Amino acid sequence: MKQVTHFINGAFTPVSSGPKGEIFDPATGQVSGTVDFASKEVVDQAVESAAKAFIEWRKTSLAKRSQVLFAFRELLNAKKEELAAIITAEHGKVLSDALGEVTRGLEVVEFACGIPHLLKGAYSESVSTGIDSYSIRQPLGVAAIISPFNFPAMVPMWFFPIAIGAGNTVVIKPSEKDPSSTNFVAALWKEAGLPDGVFNVVHGDKVAVDALIDHPKVKSLSFVGSTPIAKYIYENGTKNGKRVQALGGAKNHMLVLPDADLELAADAAVNAGFGSAGERCMAISVLVAVEPVADSIIEKISARMSKLSTGDGRKGSDMGPLVTRVHRDKVASYIDKGVAEGARLVVDGRNPNVNGESNGFWLGPTLFDNVKPSMSIYQDEIFGPVLSVVRVASYEEGMALIEAHQYGNGVAIFTNDGGAARRFQNEVQVGMVGINVPIPVPTAYYSFGGWKNSLFGDTHAHGTEGVHFFTRGKVVTSRWLDPSHGGINLGFPQNR
Numbered sequence: 229m230k231q232v233t234h235f236i237n238g239a240f241t242p243v244s245s246g247p248k249g250e251i252f253d254p255a256t257g258q259v260s261g262t263v264d265f266a267s268k269e270v271v272d273q274a275v276e277s278a279a280k281a282f283i284e285w286r287k288t289s290l291a292k293r294s295q296v297l298f299a300f301r302e303l304l305n306a307k308k309e310e311l312a313a314i315i316t317a318e319h320g321k322v323l324s325d326a327l328g329e330v331t332r333g334l335e336v337v338e339f340a341c342g343i344p345h346l347l348k349g350a351y352s353e354s355v356s357t358g359i360d361s362y363s364i365r366q367p368l369g370v371a372a373i374i375s376p377f378n379f380p381a382m383v384p385m386w387f388f389p390i391a392i393g394a395g396n397t398v399v400i401k402p403s404e405k406d407p408s409s410t411n412f413v414a415a416l417w418k419e420a421g422l423p424d425g426v427f428n429v430v431h432g433d434k435v436a437v438d439a440l441i442d443h444p445k446v447k448s449l450s451f452v453g454s455t456p457i458a459k460y461i462y463e464n465g466t467k468n469g470k471r472v473q474a475l476g477g478a479k480n481h482m483l484v485l486p487d488a489d490l491e492l493a494a495d496a497a498v499n500a501g502f503g504s505a506g507e508r509c510m511a512i513s514v515l516v517a518v519e520p521v522a523d524s525i526i527e528k529i530s531a532r533m534s535k536l537s538t539g540d541g542r543k544g545s546d547m548g549p550l551v552t553r554v555h556r557d558k559v560a561s562y563i564d565k566g567v568a569e570g571a572r573l574v575v576d577g578r579n580p581n582v583n584g585e586s587n588g589f590w591l592g593p594t595l596f597d598n599v600k601p602s603m604s605i606y607q608d609e610i611f612g613p614v615l616s617v618v619r620v621a622s623y624e625e626g627m628a629l630i631e632a633h634q635y636g637n638g639v640a641i642f643t644n645d646g647g648a649a650r651r652f653q654n655e656v657q658v659g660m661v662g663i664n665v666p667i668p669v670p671t672a673y674y675s676f677g678g679w680k681n682s683l684f685g686d687t688h689a690h691g692t693e694g695v696h697f698f699t700r701g702k703v704v705t706s707r708w709l710d711p712s713h714g715g716i717n718l719g720f721p722q723n724r
């Protein structure tokens with residue numbers, strides 16, 4: 229049985245007493261280890277270590293910082309299969325998917341390796357006679373990152389490479405459901421030569437999160453998780469004077485127009501609906517079929533679903549288990565609700581044929597037709613392998629649905645009409661848009677983030693917005709003595 233513990237000031241620091249959580253192997257249903265939960269005192273220790281390390285790290289040259297980032301990139305790349313296996317063992321997603329998330333995280337590390345360029349300011353000579361002006365961006369201090377279970381490697385990497393590259397120090401609180409990958413990453417940072425205290429990990433639950441929100445030395449909070457907690461973090465973090473970006477839940481629509489390539493659209497709906505067992509914030513969970521395409525696309529999707537295998541992610545299945553039994557049962561209860569609410573259950577995943585042990589947290593891919601906007605399976609984020617088809621008569625009716633929904637994370641349109649796609653990208657009230665692309669996750673040099681209840685705060689993750697989030701701007705106006713420009717002048721400075 230593994231015991232996962234905190235990483236503070238460059239060392240794993242087990243605590244002898246206090247609460248712990250259980251870690252499961254979702255494919256067997258067995259407990260595979262425990263994770264220490266941090267008390268307020270442990271969080272304080274981690275933040276103090278980060279605050280102390282900040283004093284030197286922020287002064288460390290850009291050349292040295294990018295060398296450490298590059299060394300970290302090399303180590304991570306060399307060990308990505310090992311990290312993927314750790315993710316699969318605790319999250320359940322299939323190995324190829326776990327490797328995919330590590331690769332997308334690596335891209336942010338690669339982006340951050342260019343931090344010397346990203347932090348460059350501007351310089352204007354002679355803004356007034358004898359006076360120059362220039363801008364610089366400086367780190368904030370201790371950055372806290374609180375991450376969800378569904379991307380235990382990639383989501384933290386949306387933030388910490390940029391935070392560290394920009395000269396901040398980090399305390400991360402990973403999900404207690406799959407905490408090991410963050411400790412693996414912590415050891416890689418140490419091997420890469422990152423000074424002790426720059427990257428710290430505290431494990432735990434609300435107690436640890438509240439301690440981070442309340443700690444006066446924590447200057448920023450980057451949160452990813454469900455919408456109620458995102459709202460809580462945003463409201464309390466900003467009340468405490470911190471800079472906050474809090475990414476929340478999602479319900480991503482895929483609008484299929486009558487002229488779409490239905491084979492492509494059916495492939496996309498299955499890949500984006502059931503990949504990672506639907507536990508992705510960018511999963512497609514609603515297919516909006518503009519008539520007359522519904523019957524045809526449902527047939528094509530069902531045919532593809534019948535070929536999907538569900539089983540242990542280490543054994544070559546298409547879809548793994550859900551993360552915990554509680555979550556599996558919650559998703560299954562939505563299938564019960566959908567039936568009770570009158571939707572047509574086309575494919576029922578509640579008793580799947582499984583290539584794996586019977587106690588695993590299994591749920592097969594599920595498809596509903598005739599879903600109405602009033603139903604809870606349409607309104608709520610289910611976060612499992614459940615795809616709902618809503619039939620609409622027109623593009624406008626489909627757009628009105630998307631507009632009215634509380635979430636605005638990702639969205640996709642499938643069409644062969646460039647004009648329709650262009651109108652869609654301009655009108656839709658959603659942060660990340662795909663055109664014949666079902667999971668439009670922006671690359672590292674663009675920024676990731678939704679609208680409406682999918683994000684609280686002004687700044688999205690990574691890309692230039694990430695650099696802005698982890699730095700503060702300063703503008704310097706300087707004059708070096710020129711005897712000809714002395715003298716008294718009490719007027720407001722004007723450029724001459």
Ligand code: NAD
Pocket residue numbers: 374375376377378379383401402403404432433434437438452453454455457458475476477478508509609611637678682
């Ligand atoms: P979650 O909200 O349950 O947990 C997220 C983090 O918050 C974890 O570290 C958890 O320990 C902590 N937490 C849980 N309850 C808390 C409480 N009461 N007070 C303070 N902290 C608390 O989310 P999850 O189940 O781990 O992840 C799934 C959710 O994350 C989904 O809603 C999904 O859409 C969302 N998500 C969003 C994005 C995005 O980019 N918008 C990306 C990934 C996941």
